[in-house]
Amino acid sequence: MKFFFFRPYQSLVRLLICVIILSTFAAADSEPDSKLPAKSAILQTMTRANAYFMKAWPDPGQVIVTNKTRPSNIWTRAVYYEGLMALYGVDPKKPYYDYAVEWGEKHNWGLRSGMKTRNADDQCCGQTYIDLFEIDKKPERIRDIKASIDTMLTSPKVDDWNWIDALQMAMPVYAKLGVLYNDPAYFEKMYQLYAYSKKKHGGNGLYNPTDHLWWRDADFVPPYKEPNGEDCYWSRGNGWVIAALVRVLAIMPKNAPHRAEYERTFLDMIAALRPLQRPDGYWNVSLHDATNFGGKELTGTALFVYGMAWGVNQGLLDRKVYTPIMAKAWNAMATESVHPTGFLGYVQGTGKEPKDGQPVTYTSKPDFEDYGLGCLLLAGSELYRMK
Structure with missing residues (x-):
């Protein structure tokens, strides 16, 4: 009887050991996805990608030629310099600073459409100009x-930001000037422009307080629908709003007016984005419709x-x-988007909705x-700052 019960027991033990080993291997395989790499690795990825760009654009004042010729102080380049200044903040290498200064000097510290421009895209370069000042x-x-900005301050007009990208392009400029000159008028005008975008443009505002996400502009408010019947929430557009709120909250004093509303919207948006992450780590270009040009996007x-x-910080x-x-x-972007050369794949081109700039691939x-x-x-840079 003793021998009779021992054999099945032995088989069961072997089975349990196999299950444990397989589970351990499976955990080991998935573990890197849920752990941040060392700070040195994060910095290495950023350095490689930035070195590729600086090599490709040795003259920061060189015009940009696509379907037409544009000066290099437009919003696309200004966003790069936001990132470069963030990198400089955690890795203060003189070539980074010099590259940014030369960019400003090549444009005589000017805006694409001159000082009278009200266009947020034109004003984006001011974020780096102020940082360098x-x-x-x-x-x-x-x-x-x-x-x-002072011209806008003295104007009653508050409906300029009729597309949500504008929030990232211009809001931090107002916040920086408000702090620099200790003048709450900049904070108040920024809020008036922001609130009009949030609550008025498109009829009832570009922010959906139910889904806690933003329609890119009036073209996408209901009754506009995605192919699956959901609202169209463009990934990068909502990313611009997240960046705007982060940068404004990081700049403004704790007792600044309207800070609580900015913080509440930021937290609501982050909570809404959390369940929308793809299994591979990315977010789709259409946040509520994975069937509309779904795929990796940086x-x-x-x-x-x-x-x-x-x-978190x-x-x-x-x-x-x-x-x-x-x-x-981050691990997905670092391993699947950043090429060995530093070139970035899976970057959607300019536009305002999921279909723009397609196809988005590793080599596009x-x-x-x-x-x-x-x-x-x-x-x-923000991950690098994490304890």
Whole structure:
């Protein structure tokens, strides 16, 4: 009887051992996805991608030629310099600073359409101009951007930002000037422009307080629907809003007006984005419709990681909950988007909806290579700051 029971027991033990071994291997295979790499590895990825770009554009004042010729102080390049200044903040190499200064000097610290422009895209370069002014207070560095914003300050018009990308392009400029000159008028005008976008444009505003996501502009508010019947929430557009809120909250003093509303919207958006992450770590270009040009895409993904990392660093988000999400996204971008040369794949070209800039693949080259790198550098630099 003793021998009779021992054989099945022995088989059961063997089976349990096999299950444990297989489970261990499976856990080991998935473990890298949920753990951030070492800081040195994060920095290495950013450095490689940035080196590729600086080599490709040795003259920061060189015009950009796509379907037409544009000066290099447009929004796409300005977003890159936002990322470069973030990289400089964690790895202060003089060539980075010099490259940014030369960019400003080549444009005489001006805006694409002059000081009278009200276009947020034109004003985006002012974020870096002000950063560089704070390092070396040469008045010419902020002359034009301050004049442009001051013109808007004295105007009753508040409906300029009729597309959500504008929030990232211009809001941080107002916040920076408000702090620099200790003048709450900049904060108040920024809020008026922001609130009109959020609550008025498109009829009832571009922000859906139910889904906690933004329609890119009036073209996409209901009754517009995606192929699957859902609302159209463009990934990078919502990424721009996340970046705008992060940068404004990071700049403004704790007692600044409307800060609580910005923070609440940021937290609601992050919570809405959390369950929308793809199994491979990315977010789809259409956040509520994976069938409409679904696939890997870097820019929206990087901006969401930027927001989450900042939220964790500020104690606004639970580190245990969001670190695996960010790690999965960063590891995917670092291993699947960043080429050995530093070129970035899976970057959607310029546009305003899922179909634009397609196809988005590992080898596809977007019409502008700069803003995708800016998004990656913002995300990586904030991850690098995590304890």
